[in-house]
Amino acid sequence: MSVVSNSRTLDFAQRMSRLGTETAFAVSAEAAAFAGEGNKVYPFHIGDLNLPTPENIVAATHDAMRAGKTGYGSNYGLAELRAALAANINASHGTSYTAENVLVQPGGKPVIGKFFLALLNSGDEALYPNPGYPIYESQIEFNGGKALPYGYREGAGNFEIDLAQLERAITPRTRFLVFNNLQNPTGAESSRTELEQVAEIARKHDLMVLCDEAYQGIVYGAAPTSLVSLPGMADRTVILYTFSKTYAMTGWRLGAAIGPKPLIDAMAKLAVNDESCTNTFIQYGGIEALTGDQSGSRNNLAILEERRDIAVDLLNSIPGFRCFKPGSTFYLFPNVTGAMAALGTEDYEAFRRLVLKETGVSFTTRGHFGRPGQSEPQRYVRLAYSGIDKDQIHEGLMRLKQFMTRA
Protein backbone atom coordinates (compact mmCIF):
# COMPACT_ATOMS: atom_id res chain seq x y z
CA MET A 1 0.00 0.00 0.00
CA SER A 2 1.65 3.18 -1.20
CA VAL A 3 0.43 6.68 -0.45
CA VAL A 4 1.95 10.02 -1.34
CA SER A 5 2.31 12.47 1.54
CA ASN A 6 3.33 16.10 1.04
CA SER A 7 7.01 15.30 0.93
CA ARG A 8 7.51 11.62 0.10
CA THR A 9 5.90 8.29 -0.71
CA LEU A 10 4.98 6.29 2.38
CA ASP A 11 4.96 2.51 2.07
CA PHE A 12 2.75 1.08 4.76
CA ALA A 13 3.28 -2.42 6.09
CA GLN A 14 1.17 -4.99 4.26
CA ARG A 15 -0.67 -5.83 7.46
CA MET A 16 -2.28 -2.37 7.41
CA SER A 17 -4.39 -3.44 4.43
CA ARG A 18 -5.91 -6.15 6.65
CA LEU A 19 -6.87 -3.81 9.49
CA GLY A 20 -10.58 -3.04 9.71
CA THR A 21 -12.39 -0.30 11.59
CA GLU A 22 -15.73 0.63 13.11
CA THR A 23 -17.69 1.98 10.17
CA ALA A 24 -20.44 3.03 12.60
CA PHE A 25 -18.34 6.10 13.48
CA ALA A 26 -19.15 7.45 10.01
CA VAL A 27 -22.84 7.37 10.95
CA SER A 28 -22.13 9.59 13.97
CA ALA A 29 -20.27 12.06 11.75
CA GLU A 30 -23.14 12.08 9.24
CA ALA A 31 -25.76 12.59 11.96
CA ALA A 32 -23.70 15.42 13.46
CA ALA A 33 -23.40 17.09 10.05
CA PHE A 34 -27.17 16.75 9.51
CA ALA A 35 -27.83 18.28 12.94
CA GLY A 36 -25.33 21.03 12.11
CA GLU A 37 -27.56 22.02 9.17
CA GLY A 38 -30.29 22.79 11.70
CA ASN A 39 -32.12 19.46 11.55
CA LYS A 40 -33.47 17.56 14.54
CA VAL A 41 -31.65 14.25 15.07
CA TYR A 42 -32.76 11.35 17.29
CA PRO A 43 -29.46 9.58 18.10
CA PHE A 44 -30.13 5.83 18.15
CA HIS A 45 -26.79 5.14 16.45
CA ILE A 46 -24.60 5.70 19.49
CA GLY A 47 -23.49 2.67 21.52
CA ASP A 48 -22.55 5.05 24.33
CA LEU A 49 -24.42 6.21 27.41
CA ASN A 50 -25.76 9.69 28.16
CA LEU A 51 -25.97 8.61 31.82
CA PRO A 52 -23.51 9.64 34.55
CA THR A 53 -20.67 7.61 36.02
CA PRO A 54 -21.81 6.97 39.64
CA GLU A 55 -20.63 9.74 41.98
CA ASN A 56 -18.81 7.43 44.41
CA ILE A 57 -16.57 6.22 41.54
CA VAL A 58 -15.81 9.79 40.48
CA ALA A 59 -15.01 10.75 44.11
CA ALA A 60 -12.68 7.76 44.66
CA THR A 61 -10.79 8.65 41.49
CA HIS A 62 -10.42 12.31 42.55
CA ASP A 63 -9.20 11.19 45.97
CA ALA A 64 -6.59 8.92 44.37
CA MET A 65 -5.37 11.70 42.12
CA ARG A 66 -5.13 14.15 45.04
CA ALA A 67 -3.31 11.52 47.09
CA GLY A 68 -0.64 11.44 44.41
CA LYS A 69 -1.54 8.10 42.79
CA THR A 70 -0.26 9.53 39.54
CA GLY A 71 2.87 7.52 38.80
CA TYR A 72 3.46 4.36 36.76
CA GLY A 73 1.88 1.19 38.08
CA SER A 74 2.38 -2.53 37.45
CA ASN A 75 1.75 -3.64 33.87
CA TYR A 76 -0.69 -6.18 35.38
CA GLY A 77 -2.70 -3.52 37.19
CA LEU A 78 -3.13 -2.69 40.89
CA ALA A 79 -3.05 -5.77 43.09
CA GLU A 80 -6.21 -4.64 44.91
CA LEU A 81 -8.14 -4.15 41.67
CA ARG A 82 -6.99 -7.52 40.31
CA ALA A 83 -8.15 -9.22 43.51
CA ALA A 84 -11.48 -7.35 43.42
CA LEU A 85 -12.06 -8.41 39.80
CA ALA A 86 -11.26 -12.05 40.56
CA ALA A 87 -13.64 -12.00 43.55
CA ASN A 88 -16.36 -10.29 41.52
CA ILE A 89 -16.17 -12.81 38.67
CA ASN A 90 -15.97 -15.77 41.08
CA ALA A 91 -19.12 -14.59 42.86
CA SER A 92 -21.17 -14.37 39.65
CA HIS A 93 -19.57 -17.18 37.62
CA GLY A 94 -18.73 -19.78 40.27
CA THR A 95 -15.09 -19.82 39.10
CA SER A 96 -11.95 -19.93 41.26
CA TYR A 97 -9.79 -17.18 39.77
CA THR A 98 -7.16 -15.38 41.83
CA ALA A 99 -5.57 -11.97 41.19
CA GLU A 100 -2.93 -13.81 39.11
CA ASN A 101 -5.59 -14.60 36.51
CA VAL A 102 -6.32 -10.90 35.94
CA LEU A 103 -4.68 -8.37 33.64
CA VAL A 104 -6.06 -4.83 33.96
CA GLN A 105 -6.40 -3.07 30.62
CA PRO A 106 -7.30 0.37 29.27
CA GLY A 107 -10.82 -0.78 28.32
CA GLY A 108 -12.24 -4.05 27.06
CA LYS A 109 -11.24 -3.53 23.45
CA PRO A 110 -7.45 -3.99 23.93
CA VAL A 111 -8.13 -7.52 25.20
CA ILE A 112 -9.21 -8.56 21.70
CA GLY A 113 -5.96 -7.59 19.99
CA LYS A 114 -3.74 -8.97 22.77
CA PHE A 115 -5.58 -12.31 22.81
CA PHE A 116 -4.90 -12.87 19.11
CA LEU A 117 -1.42 -11.34 19.19
CA ALA A 118 -0.45 -13.79 21.94
CA LEU A 119 -2.00 -16.92 20.42
CA LEU A 120 -2.71 -16.72 16.71
CA ASN A 121 -0.27 -17.98 14.09
CA SER A 122 -0.53 -16.98 10.45
CA GLY A 123 -3.22 -19.06 8.74
CA ASP A 124 -5.02 -20.07 11.94
CA GLU A 125 -8.77 -19.76 11.75
CA ALA A 126 -11.06 -18.03 14.23
CA LEU A 127 -14.83 -18.20 14.42
CA TYR A 128 -16.50 -14.89 15.18
CA PRO A 129 -20.08 -13.58 15.33
CA ASN A 130 -21.35 -11.78 12.23
CA PRO A 131 -23.34 -9.63 12.77
CA GLY A 132 -21.04 -8.73 15.63
CA TYR A 133 -18.62 -6.21 17.06
CA PRO A 134 -16.42 -5.35 14.05
CA ILE A 135 -13.09 -5.40 15.90
CA TYR A 136 -12.98 -9.22 16.12
CA GLU A 137 -12.78 -9.63 12.36
CA SER A 138 -10.32 -6.75 12.10
CA GLN A 139 -7.92 -8.19 14.70
CA ILE A 140 -8.13 -11.77 13.41
CA GLU A 141 -7.20 -10.66 9.89
CA PHE A 142 -4.63 -8.07 11.00
CA ASN A 143 -2.78 -10.79 12.91
CA GLY A 144 -2.69 -13.01 9.82
CA GLY A 145 -5.62 -15.27 10.67
CA LYS A 146 -8.64 -16.30 8.67
CA ALA A 147 -11.93 -15.00 10.05
CA LEU A 148 -14.80 -17.51 9.92
CA PRO A 149 -18.18 -15.84 10.43
CA TYR A 150 -21.11 -17.47 12.21
CA GLY A 151 -24.58 -15.99 12.28
CA TYR A 152 -27.78 -15.63 14.28
CA ARG A 153 -31.38 -16.30 13.35
CA GLU A 154 -34.71 -15.34 14.83
CA GLY A 155 -35.83 -17.84 17.46
CA ALA A 156 -38.93 -18.01 19.66
CA GLY A 157 -38.33 -14.95 21.87
CA ASN A 158 -34.95 -13.67 20.72
CA PHE A 159 -32.08 -14.34 18.33
CA GLU A 160 -30.23 -17.64 18.57
CA ILE A 161 -26.90 -18.79 17.19
CA ASP A 162 -27.00 -20.83 14.00
CA LEU A 163 -25.01 -23.64 15.63
CA ALA A 164 -25.21 -25.96 12.62
CA GLN A 165 -23.57 -23.27 10.47
CA LEU A 166 -20.99 -22.58 13.18
CA GLU A 167 -19.94 -26.21 13.38
CA ARG A 168 -19.94 -26.63 9.59
CA ALA A 169 -17.42 -23.79 9.29
CA ILE A 170 -14.84 -25.59 11.49
CA THR A 171 -11.78 -27.11 9.77
CA PRO A 172 -8.60 -28.68 11.21
CA ARG A 173 -7.05 -25.18 11.16
CA THR A 174 -9.76 -23.64 13.36
CA ARG A 175 -8.26 -22.79 16.75
CA PHE A 176 -10.38 -19.97 18.16
CA LEU A 177 -13.95 -19.05 18.95
CA VAL A 178 -15.05 -15.52 19.76
CA PHE A 179 -18.27 -15.65 21.75
CA ASN A 180 -20.28 -12.61 22.80
CA ASN A 181 -23.23 -13.54 24.95
CA LEU A 182 -25.58 -10.58 25.55
CA GLN A 183 -24.66 -9.69 22.07
CA ASN A 184 -23.94 -6.47 20.24
CA PRO A 185 -25.84 -5.80 17.94
CA THR A 186 -28.64 -8.39 18.22
CA GLY A 187 -29.23 -8.39 22.00
CA ALA A 188 -29.11 -12.21 21.82
CA GLU A 189 -28.78 -14.09 25.09
CA SER A 190 -27.97 -17.80 24.94
CA SER A 191 -30.25 -20.27 26.69
CA ARG A 192 -28.59 -22.79 29.02
CA THR A 193 -28.91 -25.40 26.24
CA GLU A 194 -27.27 -23.14 23.67
CA LEU A 195 -24.41 -22.36 26.08
CA GLU A 196 -23.87 -26.07 26.67
CA GLN A 197 -23.80 -26.71 22.93
CA VAL A 198 -21.27 -23.92 22.37
CA ALA A 199 -19.09 -25.30 25.19
CA GLU A 200 -19.37 -28.79 23.73
CA ILE A 201 -18.20 -27.54 20.32
CA ALA A 202 -15.27 -25.67 21.93
CA ARG A 203 -14.16 -28.77 23.85
CA LYS A 204 -14.68 -31.17 20.93
CA HIS A 205 -12.64 -29.06 18.51
CA ASP A 206 -10.13 -27.91 21.15
CA LEU A 207 -10.84 -24.21 20.58
CA MET A 208 -9.48 -21.34 22.69
CA VAL A 209 -12.34 -18.99 23.46
CA LEU A 210 -12.47 -15.22 23.75
CA CYS A 211 -15.62 -14.65 25.80
CA ASP A 212 -16.68 -11.03 25.40
CA GLU A 213 -18.76 -10.11 28.46
CA ALA A 214 -19.00 -6.37 27.79
CA TYR A 215 -22.74 -6.35 28.57
CA GLN A 216 -22.72 -8.77 31.51
CA GLY A 217 -23.73 -5.86 33.78
CA ILE A 218 -26.57 -4.60 31.55
CA VAL A 219 -29.12 -7.25 32.47
CA TYR A 220 -32.76 -6.46 33.34
CA GLY A 221 -33.87 -9.86 34.57
CA ALA A 222 -32.15 -12.94 35.97
CA ALA A 223 -28.34 -13.01 35.90
CA PRO A 224 -27.12 -14.92 32.84
CA THR A 225 -24.86 -17.96 33.06
CA SER A 226 -21.37 -17.42 31.68
CA LEU A 227 -19.79 -19.83 29.23
CA VAL A 228 -16.77 -19.95 31.52
CA SER A 229 -18.89 -21.53 34.29
CA LEU A 230 -19.42 -24.70 32.25
CA PRO A 231 -17.18 -27.77 32.74
CA GLY A 232 -13.76 -27.55 31.15
CA MET A 233 -14.20 -23.98 29.91
CA ALA A 234 -12.16 -21.86 32.36
CA ASP A 235 -8.89 -23.43 31.12
CA ARG A 236 -9.60 -22.54 27.50
CA THR A 237 -11.26 -19.14 27.92
CA VAL A 238 -10.25 -15.51 28.32
CA ILE A 239 -13.01 -13.23 29.57
CA LEU A 240 -13.15 -9.70 28.17
CA TYR A 241 -14.34 -7.63 31.14
CA THR A 242 -15.10 -3.93 30.96
CA PHE A 243 -16.33 -1.20 33.31
CA SER A 244 -17.51 0.81 30.28
CA LYS A 245 -21.18 -0.09 30.13
CA THR A 246 -21.99 -1.43 33.63
CA TYR A 247 -20.73 1.71 35.35
CA ALA A 248 -21.22 4.22 32.50
CA MET A 249 -17.44 4.61 32.17
CA THR A 250 -16.92 4.37 28.40
CA GLY A 251 -14.51 7.31 28.25
CA TRP A 252 -12.51 6.29 31.32
CA ARG A 253 -10.95 3.33 29.51
CA LEU A 254 -10.88 0.60 32.12
CA GLY A 255 -11.30 -3.13 31.55
CA ALA A 256 -9.53 -6.44 32.06
CA ALA A 257 -8.62 -9.83 30.66
CA ILE A 258 -9.33 -12.76 32.98
CA GLY A 259 -8.05 -16.21 32.09
CA PRO A 260 -5.39 -18.93 32.46
CA LYS A 261 -2.26 -17.52 34.16
CA PRO A 262 0.29 -18.37 31.41
CA LEU A 263 -1.82 -16.56 28.84
CA ILE A 264 -2.40 -13.60 31.19
CA ASP A 265 1.39 -13.43 31.66
CA ALA A 266 1.93 -13.39 27.88
CA MET A 267 -0.68 -10.65 27.44
CA ALA A 268 0.94 -8.68 30.31
CA LYS A 269 4.23 -8.84 28.40
CA LEU A 270 2.45 -7.34 25.41
CA ALA A 271 1.10 -4.65 27.76
CA VAL A 272 4.65 -3.70 28.82
CA ASN A 273 5.55 -3.26 25.19
CA ASP A 274 2.37 -1.39 24.41
CA GLU A 275 0.91 0.85 27.12
CA SER A 276 3.24 0.15 30.12
CA CYS A 277 0.29 0.24 32.49
CA THR A 278 -3.33 1.25 32.70
CA ASN A 279 -3.96 4.75 34.10
CA THR A 280 -3.18 4.48 37.81
CA PHE A 281 -5.74 6.73 39.51
CA ILE A 282 -8.59 5.44 37.35
CA GLN A 283 -7.95 1.97 38.73
CA TYR A 284 -8.90 3.30 42.18
CA GLY A 285 -12.25 4.28 40.64
CA GLY A 286 -12.49 0.68 39.42
CA ILE A 287 -11.97 -0.67 42.95
CA GLU A 288 -14.76 1.59 44.21
CA ALA A 289 -17.01 0.48 41.33
CA LEU A 290 -16.63 -3.18 42.30
CA THR A 291 -16.61 -2.94 46.07
CA GLY A 292 -18.56 0.27 46.85
CA ASP A 293 -22.20 1.37 46.73
CA GLN A 294 -24.00 -0.02 43.66
CA SER A 295 -26.99 2.36 43.66
CA GLY A 296 -25.62 4.53 40.82
CA SER A 297 -25.38 1.66 38.35
CA ARG A 298 -28.75 0.30 39.55
CA ASN A 299 -30.37 3.69 38.81
CA ASN A 300 -28.84 3.75 35.34
CA LEU A 301 -30.15 0.24 34.70
CA ALA A 302 -33.69 1.22 35.70
CA ILE A 303 -33.55 4.17 33.27
CA LEU A 304 -32.33 1.91 30.47
CA GLU A 305 -35.06 -0.65 31.13
CA GLU A 306 -37.75 2.01 30.88
CA ARG A 307 -36.27 3.26 27.60
CA ARG A 308 -36.19 -0.31 26.25
CA ASP A 309 -39.86 -0.88 27.01
CA ILE A 310 -40.94 2.37 25.32
CA ALA A 311 -38.77 1.71 22.25
CA VAL A 312 -39.81 -1.92 21.76
CA ASP A 313 -43.53 -1.16 22.06
CA LEU A 314 -43.29 1.69 19.57
CA LEU A 315 -41.10 -0.21 17.10
CA ASN A 316 -43.57 -3.07 17.03
CA SER A 317 -46.34 -0.62 16.14
CA ILE A 318 -44.48 0.65 13.04
CA PRO A 319 -45.51 -0.93 9.72
CA GLY A 320 -42.69 -3.14 8.40
CA PHE A 321 -40.80 -3.34 11.73
CA ARG A 322 -40.66 -6.41 14.01
CA CYS A 323 -38.62 -6.32 17.21
CA PHE A 324 -37.74 -8.68 20.08
CA LYS A 325 -37.49 -7.39 23.66
CA PRO A 326 -34.00 -8.52 24.79
CA GLY A 327 -33.40 -9.03 28.52
CA SER A 328 -29.96 -7.44 28.32
CA THR A 329 -27.70 -4.95 26.47
CA PHE A 330 -29.05 -1.59 25.33
CA TYR A 331 -29.53 -2.58 21.70
CA LEU A 332 -32.57 -3.43 19.62
CA PHE A 333 -32.18 -5.21 16.30
CA PRO A 334 -35.56 -5.01 14.57
CA ASN A 335 -36.32 -6.89 11.39
CA VAL A 336 -37.02 -4.18 8.79
CA THR A 337 -37.43 -6.37 5.71
CA GLY A 338 -41.03 -5.16 5.29
CA ALA A 339 -40.14 -1.51 5.84
CA MET A 340 -37.34 -1.59 3.26
CA ALA A 341 -39.60 -3.33 0.76
CA ALA A 342 -42.29 -0.70 1.35
CA LEU A 343 -39.74 2.03 0.55
CA GLY A 344 -38.57 0.10 -2.51
CA THR A 345 -34.95 -0.46 -1.48
CA GLU A 346 -32.74 -3.40 -0.58
CA ASP A 347 -29.77 -1.18 0.16
CA TYR A 348 -29.02 -0.59 3.84
CA GLU A 349 -27.31 2.77 3.36
CA ALA A 350 -30.09 4.09 1.12
CA PHE A 351 -32.66 3.06 3.75
CA ARG A 352 -30.68 4.56 6.64
CA ARG A 353 -30.11 7.86 4.85
CA LEU A 354 -33.72 8.17 3.71
CA VAL A 355 -35.04 7.62 7.25
CA LEU A 356 -32.52 10.12 8.66
CA LYS A 357 -33.47 12.74 6.08
CA GLU A 358 -37.22 12.27 6.42
CA THR A 359 -37.53 11.74 10.18
CA GLY A 360 -34.22 12.61 11.88
CA VAL A 361 -34.07 9.08 13.32
CA SER A 362 -30.44 7.94 13.12
CA PHE A 363 -29.44 4.30 13.49
CA THR A 364 -26.82 1.86 12.30
CA THR A 365 -27.62 -1.15 10.12
CA ARG A 366 -26.65 -4.79 9.96
CA GLY A 367 -24.04 -3.70 7.42
CA HIS A 368 -22.02 -1.93 10.16
CA PHE A 369 -21.50 -5.21 12.01
CA GLY A 370 -19.62 -7.34 9.49
CA ARG A 371 -20.03 -8.14 5.82
CA PRO A 372 -23.50 -9.70 5.33
CA GLY A 373 -23.40 -13.24 3.96
CA GLN A 374 -24.70 -14.04 0.48
CA SER A 375 -27.94 -15.57 1.69
CA GLU A 376 -29.43 -13.08 4.13
CA PRO A 377 -32.90 -12.33 2.84
CA GLN A 378 -33.96 -10.72 6.13
CA ARG A 379 -32.92 -7.13 6.80
CA TYR A 380 -32.06 -5.63 10.21
CA VAL A 381 -31.02 -2.32 11.72
CA ARG A 382 -29.62 -1.56 15.18
CA LEU A 383 -31.12 1.02 17.51
CA ALA A 384 -29.19 1.85 20.69
CA TYR A 385 -31.30 3.44 23.44
CA SER A 386 -28.33 4.20 25.69
CA GLY A 387 -27.67 7.69 24.39
CA ILE A 388 -31.21 9.09 24.03
CA ASP A 389 -33.78 10.09 26.67
CA LYS A 390 -37.21 8.49 26.83
CA ASP A 391 -39.16 11.54 25.58
CA GLN A 392 -36.85 11.74 22.57
CA ILE A 393 -37.25 8.00 21.96
CA HIS A 394 -41.00 8.53 21.92
CA GLU A 395 -40.90 11.60 19.68
CA GLY A 396 -38.42 10.08 17.21
CA LEU A 397 -40.14 6.74 16.86
CA MET A 398 -43.53 8.44 16.46
CA ARG A 399 -42.05 10.37 13.54
CA LEU A 400 -40.73 7.14 12.10
CA LYS A 401 -44.15 5.56 12.53
CA GLN A 402 -45.86 8.42 10.70
CA PHE A 403 -43.32 8.20 7.89
CA MET A 404 -43.70 4.43 7.49
CA THR A 405 -47.49 4.64 7.71
CA ARG A 406 -47.44 6.98 4.68
CA ALA A 407 -44.96 4.75 2.74
Ligand SMILES: Cc1ncc(COP(=O)(O)O)c(C=O)c1O
Ligand atom coordinates in the same frame (compact mmCIF):
# COMPACT_ATOMS: atom_id res chain seq x y z
C1 LIG B 1 -19.30 -6.37 22.24
C2 LIG B 1 -18.33 -5.34 22.69
N1 LIG B 1 -17.13 -5.74 23.12
C3 LIG B 1 -16.20 -4.86 23.53
C4 LIG B 1 -16.46 -3.51 23.53
C5 LIG B 1 -15.36 -2.57 23.94
O1 LIG B 1 -15.58 -2.02 25.18
P1 LIG B 1 -14.60 -0.90 25.76
O2 LIG B 1 -15.28 0.41 25.55
O3 LIG B 1 -14.48 -1.23 27.19
O4 LIG B 1 -13.30 -0.99 25.07
C6 LIG B 1 -17.68 -3.04 23.07
C7 LIG B 1 -17.96 -1.59 23.01
O5 LIG B 1 -18.90 -1.12 22.45
C8 LIG B 1 -18.65 -3.98 22.65
O6 LIG B 1 -19.84 -3.60 22.18
